[in-house]
Amino acid sequence: MTESATTEPTTVRHAVLDLLRSLGMTTIFGNPGSTELPLFLDFPADFRYVLGLQESVVVGMADGYAQATGNAAFINLHSAAGVGHAMGNIFTAHKNRTPLVITAGQQARSILPFEPFLFSAQATELPKPYVKWSCEPARAQDVPLAIARAYYMAMQEPKGPVLVSIPADDWARPAQPVAPRTVSTMARPEPELLERIGQQLDASRRPALVVGAAVDRAGAWDAVVALAERYQARVWVAPMSGRAGFPEHHPLFAGFLPAMRERIVQLLEGSDAVLALGAPVFTYHVEGAGPHLPAGAQLAQLIDDPAMAAWSPVGLAVVGNIRLGVLDLLARPVAGGARQAPPRRAAPPEPAAPAAGERMSAAYVLHQLNLARRPGDIVVEEAPSARPVMQQHLPMRESGSFYTMCSGGLGYSLPAAVGVALGRPGEKVIALIGDGSSLYSIQALWSAAQLRLPITFLILNNRGYAALNMFAPAFGFAPGAELPGTALPGIDFVGLAQAQGCVGLRATDAASLRALLPQALASSVPTLLDIEID
Structure with missing residues (x-):
């Protein structure tokens, strides 16, 4: 993006719309209420408004759009009630690591001291802890800067939703335009720690990869296939993964790990090195006991989320962009010689057609x-x-x-x-x-x-x-x-x-x-x- 600046004053509305244009965010997902109407005065022809009939639908549509395009999606919700309706899918966006810039209407600043109808008493607290950042700007002229900051934070790994609460009378106030900036969204993993992962893979005879949703989010699909083929590693999909991270017809594909500790250990039995790529270690759904890995297996994790790295119970955890990390692993020379290909996953039997009058399976x-x-x-x-x-x-x-x-x-x-x-x-x-x-x-x-x-x-x-x-x-x-x-x-x-x-x-x-x-x-x-x- 090119950087430019101007001192010509404009309104908050025009400054925000110009910023959204420059960021490629001309689609707005929403379900409008009274506190949002000032945004849409003289709505520009180059913008598209996608209406959802309930706020959870609005956020779900925006999440799918953001994942499909790779850019943050812009959402406009209605005050406390609208954010409340949307919270289920805001929670999902948080877990999906989907970049969303959520704006929520607020009542006019002049009547906020009187707790007016349809206001949000603690607008910035309502969506927590499932947004990366939330803000109600102290002044109307700060709204464009707040939305710019929200966008860059939403796009930084680990990506996720953010929220800006905007009083209804802010949109017509004067403000300075905000020029787009170039802001880094990812970090390269530490070379010394990647070298340790590489050495573990080099020394292994029966390695396994566990791939999560961040592999596909980061565009690391092809690189992970190359890494698996280099080491003849069996590849499992992590429990509860929201994206596919490996071709499921590939000879090295082993299957799906369930969200059960003992069952994961059982399925990984025989692996001497386990590398989790873009996935937690591990997501459990039911209470379990015992070790998190089979005996004799070393664990390493490459993850874009430092919080996940911090709570992982065992192993070496390296934080950074998945694609860059895997490319760095592929760039290093391989030691340890060739490995024998593991046995292929058994193909499931073809399901039988139901008998006449019976329901289908x-x-x-x-x-x-x-x-x-x-x-x-x-x-x-x-x-x-x-x-x-x-x-x-x-x-x-x-x-x-x-x-x-x-x-x-x-x-x-x-x-x-x-x-x-x-x-x-x-x-x-x-x-x-x-x-x-x-x-x-x-x-x-x-x-x-x-x-x-x-x-x-x-x-x-x-x-x-x-x-x-x-x-x-x-x-x-x-x-x-x-x-x-x-x-x-x-x-x-x-x-x-x-x-x-x-x-x-x-x-x-x-x-x-x-x-x-x-x-x-x-x-x-x-x-x-x-x-x-x-």
């Missing part, structure tokens, strides 16, 4: 999807009960081909699919969503229809919160026990889609799936296919 549906999709199609997933099956039957083969939430919070992926489609125009986006998950943000279908995006929404409809039933035995429930509050009968997803302007289809058996799935995938307008599964 998730495995059968996902196998059919794998046969029908094109190589470059993008999958945005939120079907927790079907995820292990998806990992068996729907391999991700390319960088940028898979998105989900790192947080475990539902309601992200359906609107995120809209944002990804906006950020990757002309590409097919497949939103693979559970019936329960979809209902947290079903209003995103309206935004997809208004924008006429070529998204195929596949609803895996098992009529309940099946993930809870799968988890229940871990908490003492008898297998197959009926849990209260987990059934979701009688929801008409085709009707919901059509009411919001999307095409709605329903597959109830194998024959209708084989007929309708290619039609849904080929559609150039948003199309929902409700798939009834066992």
Whole structure:
């Protein structure tokens, strides 16, 4: 970016819009309220406003857009209530390490002492701890500088959301323009510590890599493939990873680590060196005991987040950009000689077609999807009960081909699919969503229809919160026990889609799936296919 300066005064609104232009942020995601209206006076023609019908939808769409484009997305929320509605997906953006510049309306400064209607009492505290920084500028003329700072902080690794609270009467106040600056967003890992990682890999005979979402975020996909091939290392995906970090059809791909300590140790058994790339060590979902690694294994971690490096329980942790670190490892000479390739991951058996009158299994549906999709199609997933099956039957083969939430919070992926489609125009986006998950943000279908995006929404409809039933035995429930509050009968997803302007289809058996799935995938307008599964 070129640097320029001017002393000509302007308004806060014009200074902010000019700054956003210079930063490539001419798309605004929002759900407007009264305190935000002054931003949109004489709204410029070169900006695009993407409306979400609820604030969590707004943040989910912006998150998908930011991940797809690699640049921070700009969000405009409504005071305390709007930020509160959005908090679930702000939490997810924090876990996803997605750069978001969130602005929230505030009541006019002159009436703030009187606790007016629709004000935010502690605007900067409300989103914490799930924003990197939050600010309500002391003066109106400081707003453009605050937004500039927010952008640079959002884009610095580890990336994440930030929030600026802006009183409604600030937008018309005079302010100085803010010229864009060049600000470094990443750091190179320490060479001495990378050398120690390289020496561990050189000395190993059975190395393993554990890849996380930061591999794809950093653009390190190809470099990690080269590193794995150099050392003939088995490659695992870290627990709860929101992006694909390695081609899942590659001979060195080993599979997915679950969020269970003992099971991770079991799967890594036999490895003498484990290198975690862009992933925590490790994410657990249930209580466990014992060691974090198999006996005799050395652990190293290359991570873009110093907080993760600090809490990692064992091993050498190196902080810095993943791609730069892996490139530096590849640049050093290799010692230790050639290694024998590990055995390939066993291919899953082809799921059997259901008998006439029987509902389809998730495995059968996902196998059919794998046969029908094109190589470059993008999958945005939120079907927790079907995820292990998806990992068996729907391999991700390319960088940028898979998105989900790192947080475990539902309601992200359906609107995120809209944002990804906006950020990757002309590409097919497949939103693979559970019936329960979809209902947290079903209003995103309206935004997809208004924008006429070529998204195929596949609803895996098992009529309940099946993930809870799968988890229940871990908490003492008898297998197959009926849990209260987990059934979701009688929801008409085709009707919901059509009411919001999307095409709605329903597959109830194998024959209708084989007929309708290619039609849904080929559609150039948003199309929902409700798939009834066992």
